[in-house]
Amino acid sequence: MSTKQRLLDAAEQLFAENGFAATSLRDITALAEANLASVNYHFGSKEALLEAVFDRRLRPLNRERLEMLDAFESEAGDNPVELSKILWAFLAPPFRRMYEWGEGGRHFQQLVGRIYAAPIRPAGETFIKQFELVRIRFQSAFHQALPHLSTDELTRRMHHVIAAMAHTMAWGRAFCCLQPTGRPESDVVLQSILSFAMAGMRAPECQPIFPPSSPAVAAATSSGTDR
Amino acid sequence: MSTKQRLLDAAEQLFAENGFAATSLRDITALAEANLASVNYHFGSKEALLEAVFDRRLRPLNRERLEMLDAFESEAGDNPVELSKILWAFLAPPFRRMYEWGEGGRHFQQLVGRIYAAPIRPAGETFIKQFELVRIRFQSAFHQALPHLSTDELTRRMHHVIAAMAHTMAWGRAFCCLQPTGRPESDVVLQSILSFAMAGMRAPECQPIFPPSSPAVAAATSSGTDR
DNA sequence: GTCTATAGCATGATAGAC
DNA sequence: GTCTATCATGCTATAGAC
Numbered sequence: 022m023s024t025k026q027r028l029l030d031a032a033e034q035l036f037a038e039n040g041f042a043a044t045s046l047r048d049i050t051a052l053a054e055a056n057l058a059s060v061n062y063h064f065g066s067k068e069a070l071l072e073a074v075f076d077r078r079l080r081p082l083n084r085e086r087l088e089m090l091d092a093f094e095s096e097a098g099d100n101p102v103e104l105s106k107i108l109w110a111f112l113a114p115p116f117r118r119m120y121e122w123g124e125g126g127r128h129f130q131q132l133v134g135r136i137y138a139a140p141i142r143p144a145g146e147t148f149i150k151q152f153e154l155v156r157i158r159f160q161s162a163f164h165q166a167l168p169h170l171s172t173d174e175l176t177r178r179m180h181h182v183i184a185a186m187a188h189t190m191a192w193g194r195a196f197c198c199l200q201p202t203g204r205p206e207s208d209v210v211l212q213s214i215l216s217f218a219m220a221g222m223r224a225p226e227c228q229p230i231f232p233p234s235s236p237a238v239a240a241a242t243s244s245g246t247d248r
Numbered sequence: 249m250s251t252k253q254r255l256l257d258a259a260e261q262l263f264a265e266n267g268f269a270a271t272s273l274r275d276i277t278a279l280a281e282a283n284l285a286s287v288n289y290h291f292g293s294k295e296a297l298l299e300a301v302f303d304r305r306l307r308p309l310n311r312e313r314l315e316m317l318d319a320f321e322s323e324a325g326d327n328p329v330e331l332s333k334i335l336w337a338f339l340a341p342p343f344r345r346m347y348e349w350g351e352g353g354r355h356f357q358q359l360v361g362r363i364y365a366a367p368i369r370p371a372g373e374t375f376i377k378q379f380e381l382v383r384i385r386f387q388s389a390f391h392q393a394l395p396h397l398s399t400d401e402l403t404r405r406m407h408h409v410i411a412a413m414a415h416t417m418a419w420g421r422a423f424c425c426l427q428p429t430g431r432p433e434s435d436v437v438l439q440s441i442l443s444f445a446m447a448g449m450r451a452p453e454c455q456p457i458f459p460p461s462s463p464a465v466a467a468a469t470s471s472g473t474d475r
Numbered sequence: 476g477t478c479t480a481t482a483g484c485a486t487g488a489t490a491g492a493c
Numbered sequence: 494g495t496c497t498a499t500c501a502t503g504c505t506a507t508a509g510a511c
Contacts, residue, residue: 173436
């Protein structure tokens with residue numbers, strides 16, 4: 022394998038496990054069994070290396086999402102696309118791809134999961150912006166499928182779906198029930214997110230059931246003051 | 249305000265905005281208008297400062313969660329606690345407290361949201377372990393309220409709820425629809441998560457509806473190869 | 476393309492005066 | 494408790510031989 026690829030793999034792993042700022046070029050070149058100067062020769066800088074790590078896998082992934090949504094939309098004609106299909110086009114590509122990509126895919130998954138919560142500035146923000154384009158496109162599909170929801174509430178719920186996806190990506194390897202290693206069981210995780218997300222998106226908007234009308238709420242709230 | 253408190257406030261803000269590794273003691277002491285040596289005098293090290301930032305707010309927050317759950321359980325007697333109440337005890341305290349704590353609370357919220365996805369090692373792991381105790385306690389409450397769910401699926405769904413909470417915390421300030429600044433609207437966000445989570449937790453386990461049986465899935469999957 | 480050597484700088488921590 | 498000065502180390506990036 023070429024030095025350039027070994028550097029990408031090593032950077033992918035270490036950025037995912039320890040974060041961007043906490044990973045030094047020395048760590049990366051040591052793991053890649055390459056020379057310290059090779060990063061700047063092949064990529065120009067540490068930040069450019071991060072962007073290269075993203076570019077390698079993100080482009081095909083987001084293209085697959087959008088192509089699948091396009092296919093569902095032309096299939097539906099003038100009707101809105103079914104909610105389950107929108108969610109599938111949004112969530113299935115990342116999980117499926119990660120398994121095709123093997124070990125590197127799992128590292129990338131963790132890195133992407135992290136970056137949703139803790140953006141790396143300024144290099145990682147191009148990723149967030151690129152993802153925003155995909156999100157906007159899916160938001161209009163959701164809006165047609167769930168026309169009764171207000172725009173604000175729809176946006177919030179999309180973020181809840183993104184949250185479940187990102188959190189599973191970031192923690193998948195740590196909890197076996199979140200991300201088993203075998204290929205067939207991987208769909209268990211995807212299906213869990215899909216079922217949860219579908220029910221959540223379909224929930225009626227803002228039932229006034231919270232806070233629960235119960236004496237315990239007032240009691241616990243008043244006693245729970247700072248010591 | 250004392251130097252110690254100013255250091256805590258400054259560290260809270262900068263760790264939240266830029267991450268732990270990317271924030272230097274010089275950044276912190278400059279913002280706190282304190283001397284560089286003051287961090288090591290008052291806290292001993294950068295990592296100990298991070299732990300102090302957590303300790304200040306996390307202890308009362310998790311105590312409130314558990315006290316509220318206790319109150320609901322003794323109220324319910326031998327019956328399982330209603331799902332809506334379990335969710336309220338888990339989610340309301342962090343959002344309510346953040347508003348009581350003002351600006352510092354919002355910084356802390358962002359920091360906590362980040363750390364769920366990108367743990368800071370080794371100092372930040374004590375926070376994760378402390379949270380795990382709370383999670384296990386709530387998991388058994390969820391298990392009684394939703395006895396038909398398998399343990400693995402229940403764990404996965406709890407993580408989806410945690411994900412929505414953490415994601416909103418990390419991004420709340422960036423999207424106005426996720427976290428408006430006014431006090432009354434803050435409950436809109438909490439209610440959105442509660443409705444979404446309640447519907448998601450109650451979803452039937454694993455309907456075999458995915459992948460959607462549609463010619464578009466196969467078409468998009470096969471065409472979506474890497475360039 | 477790969478390597479050594481190093482420039483130039485920022486970092487966390489500490490010693491010691493006041 | 495607060496300050497200045499500084500140590501020792503690690504960092505990214507680059508120059509230049511091969």
